[in-house]
């Protein structure tokens with residue numbers, strides 16, 4: 403499997419989580435699209451892109467258990483979260499409820515939009531060890547009459563925890579509170595059925611665990627919110643246009659987001675190839691093997707360092723936070739790379755330090771043994 407990827411054979415790559423890695427056949431498909439585009443850019447971008455994007459979106463929607471018209475492509479999860487935060491009108495004193503385990507860039511996004519509108523960003527402390535059965539209760543206990551929206555990750559960045567988001571969405575809906583899920587790490591790492599999860603807004607990356615080219619992500623929005631959404635860039639689809647261009651899309655949602663000026667749409671068109679790549683290689687089995695190996699190492703580290711894992715095994719997918727003694731995280735990361743050629747992030751939360759290991763189908767038990775042999 404490793405030969406299917408371009409990863410440098412001189413390094414042990416245990417950080418699929420940060421930016422993903424795209425396999426050769428999917429990159430070849432992207433190159434094929436690029437060449438087709440460059441044969442006649444006007445034909446491709448003006449006259450064909452609308453239909454091509456719809457077809458790619460429909461393959462992604464089927465994969466995600468969603469309806470084609472409820473999602474659009476977007477370059478990355480950060481842009482998606484920004485679009486939602488910029489669309490939500492908050493009154494002074496309104497609250498956005500989140501956790502202390504969110505991804506930094508998205509936390510900053512909500513902080514900025516709350517500050518600008520005089521609203522309050524409340525971060526609920528999620529104690530470690532994580533108790534999945536208490537998560538929804540904790541969030542809902544912190545919600546007040548002023549809570550307009552709850553923002554949480556589906557899989558957290560620093561601690562790799564899977565949050566029970568479907569249950570959270572149900573509880574929030576009963577209280578009339580909107581929910582926005584940051585699913586940057588979720589597609590392909592866990593099975594998704596977006597219609598069943600029922601979030602008001604759900605963003606996810608295809609360029610991480612689904613192994614699509616960089617620049618492929620999606621935003622899924624319940625239809626009742628399509629009208630209130632602002633795209634990051636106002637462009638040709640914004641107003642009813644006497645000359646309706648097919649490339650701006652058909653629905654209001656498409657017309658706001660699909661055309662953001664001239665840009666490379668080939669990462670999006672290559673998403674069906676990424677889905678097919680995994681489907682043809684028994685991904686469910688490989689994913690389960692990756693999970694088992696990562697969890698095994700998490701327990702090994704826990705015993706070695708006398709530090710209990712921070713959550714039950716089923717709260718993790720293909721990433722696991724290996725508990726290591728608390729120390730200078732950037733220095734440890736640099737030493738693992740400089741001395742051992744191991745690419746792996748070292749994360750911190752409170753007074754805990756973790757080596758956040760990612761196991762993708764190209765990784766083997768030998769990769770983990772090399773990490774395990776290092777000094778911590």
Ligand SMILES: Cc1ncc(COP(=O)(O)O)c(C=O)c1O
Pocket residue numbers: 419420478479480481504505507508555557558559584586587607
């Ligand atoms: C939880 C989470 N949200 C959002 C992002 C941002 O993803 P992107 O850089 O593709 O926008 C990341 C990136 O690692 C993440 O871990």
